[in-house]
Amino acid sequence: MWQALYEELGDRGFVVIAVAMDSREGDPLPWIEAAQPTYPTLIDREHRLAELYGIVNVPQAVWIDEAGRIVRPAEPAGAYEGFRKMNRATREMPEDAARLTAHAKVTYLDAIRDWVRHGPKSPHVLTAAQAREHLPAPREDTARAQAMFRLGQLLARRGEREEGERWIREASRLHPESWCIWRQGAGVNETGLAALPEFWQRVDGLGEARYYARVDMPGMP
Amino acid sequence: MVTLLTDAGEFAVEGAEASTTALWCPARDAEAATGWVAKPEGLCRGSVCVPLPAGREREFADGGRIDLAALWRHLDQPAVSSDRGDAWVLAQSARDRVATLAALQAPDFALPDAAGRMHRLSEHRGKKVLLVTWASW
Numbered sequence: 001m002w003q004a005l006y007e008e009l010g011d012r013g014f015v016v017i018a019v020a021m022d023s024r025e026g027d028p029l030p031w032i033e034a035a036q037p038t039y040p041t042l043i044d045r046e047h048r049l050a051e052l053y054g055i056v057n058v059p060q061a062v063w064i065d066e067a068g069r070i071v072r073p074a075e076p077a078g079a080y081e082g083f084r085k086m087n088r089a090t091r092e093m094p095e096d097a098a099r100l101t102a103h104a105k106v107t108y109l110d111a112i113r114d115w116v117r118h119g120p121k122s123p124h125v126l127t128a129a130q131a132r133e134h135l136p137a138p139r140e141d142t143a144r145a146q147a148m149f150r151l152g153q154l155l156a157r158r159g160e161r162e163e164g165e166r167w168i169r170e171a172s173r174l175h176p177e178s179w180c181i182w183r184q185g186a187g188v189n190e191t192g193l194a195a196l197p198e199f200w201q202r203v204d205g206l207g208e209a210r211y212y213a214r215v216d217m218p219g220m221p
Numbered sequence: 222m223v224t225l226l227t228d229a230g231e232f233a234v235e236g237a238e239a240s241t242t243a244l245w246c247p248a249r250d251a252e253a254a255t256g257w258v259a260k261p262e263g264l265c266r267g268s269v270c271v272p273l274p275a276g277r278e279r280e281f282a283d284g285g286r287i288d289l290a291a292l293w294r295h296l297d298q299p300a301v302s303s304d305r306g307d308a309w310v311l312a313q314s315a316r317d318r319v320a321t322l323a324a325l326q327a328p329d330f331a332l333p334d335a336a337g338r339m340h341r342l343s344e345h346r347g348k349k350v351l352l353v354t355w356a357s358w
Contacts, residue, residue, distance in 0.1 A: 002353060014349045017342065019332060021356045031357045032335045040340050042332040046226070049354060051318065052328040061353035064327040068346055073322070077353050116349055128325055135322050138315035144299040147312035150226055151301050154308055158224075163304055183356065 001078070005109060006039045013066065014116045019044045021058055021180045045157070046150045050180055051143070054136035057179040057212065063115065063125075071115075071125045073134045076212035078108030080221055084203060084211065100221040107219045124217060134216065145175030149184070179211075225289075226310045227254045230331075240306040244290040251287040255311060264292055271296065327352075 002016045016039040020031075032041050049055050053062055053074045061077035064070055082101035086093045093101070111124040119125070126134065136142075152167030168185040175181055186198060203211055214220070223237035223244065232254040238245040252258050256266045259282035263272040273281050273295070281291050289311060293300035299312040313321075321328060327350075329343045342350070 002351070005351075013347070014351070015345050016351045016353060017340075017345065019352065019354050021354050029335050040334060042334055042340055044332050044354075048330055048332065049352075051312065052330060053352075054318075054322070055354055058354045058356045061351055062327065064342070064350040064352060066347050066349060068327050068343070070322070070325045070327050077351075112351060119349075131325055132323050135319060138319040140299070140315045143312055143315040143318060144301070147299045147301045147310040150312075151303060151308060151310045154224060154226060154231075154310075155303060160303075167301075180354075180356070 001105070001109075002039065003035060003037050005112065006037075009113065009116045010039075012116050015039055017042065019049055021047055021049070021055070021184075046153050047146065047180055047184075048150075050149075050178065051146045055180065056175075056177050063112075065119070065125075070131060071120075073131055074136070075134070075215050078105040079212045080104035081211045088200060103219075104215075104221050107217065108215070111217055139175075141174045142178075145171040145178070145181065148174070149181050153184075222307070224308045225250075225254050226308075228313060229254055229256070238286075239290075239302070239309065241302045241304065242290060242306075243288050244300075244302070244306075244309055245286045245288050248282075248285050248287055251289055255289060257287065257289070257292060259287055 002018055006014070006016045018037065018039065018041045020041065020043050022043060022045065035041075047055070055074050057076070059077040059079050060074045061072075062070060062074050063072035080101045080103075082093055082097035085097040111122075115122040115124050148167045148171040152164045152171060154164070155161075155167065156164030165185065168181065172178065172181045172185050182202065186196070223234045223239045223246075225232040225234050225237070225244075225246070232250065234246050234250045234254070236247040236250065246254070248259060257264050258266070260270065263270045264281060264287070265271070281288055281295065290300055290302070290309070293311050296314075298314045298317070300309065302309045327342060329341060331339050331341045333339055342352070
């Protein structure tokens, strides 16, 4: 999805920087090779972007203008939670959920096109006051959790797996809103994490709360 | 040897003496990893100086070394260490992170691509950037 957008808009002073929030050695490599992106695809094993930008899930994106200013803080990037209504045996989505999911994606991509064409005149560029309202609330537990996660990743990387995993679990307990931290601690199987019962259990535990935060953009479901 | 992770990156500090509550680093290593230096007026980073509690100065800086764990506690910023005290993460508080974001200048970072080459966000200044996260799971 980002490669097509980059090919369309790359000669208009626009670039995509995709950052994989993966920690296991080599995990993102097959995906990068398969997609063959022509924009930078980076690997963030210690979740530095989560610390710096308040990222809690993927895909989340930040819009940054030519002067390095944040014009839209971290928010879900064209993702919608239609998957929560899918039949978990067949993995099929009901028609209305599929329609809303597709609509969220198109709406978001069109908003980026509008921004690239019209710059600060685009209605999707937030004013400074609006952008500040969209920043994450400061929570010291979150900052501490991100530090613990980073420590856990370092220890796991140098072979002290047991202690490393303990720090990552503790980080997830302190910062339960972060699906990025939870996933890294939850492990994966060969069918992909979304198939794991623990994932569905955690999603169901949200109740009415969103899995992908609501995106403040006209037309977004 | 202590491995130290800060906003500036990862540092292997040979001359460090650490436990789970103390992290005495040679002044030069402390400055490289954190930017903090000991001065007569207290501990300073750039133009900001933090006065130390009277009579307790040597709990923070002594004999050409700085106890970064004590400094981080004094600054009320998150610091975590491994059980053996041989790995430390010194982070920024949430209020400082959000204050930085509130200036709406995108914080710079350096991350590797799949080939190990480092990229910085600031290399793309002059372009509109969609900074987007993803994962293989």
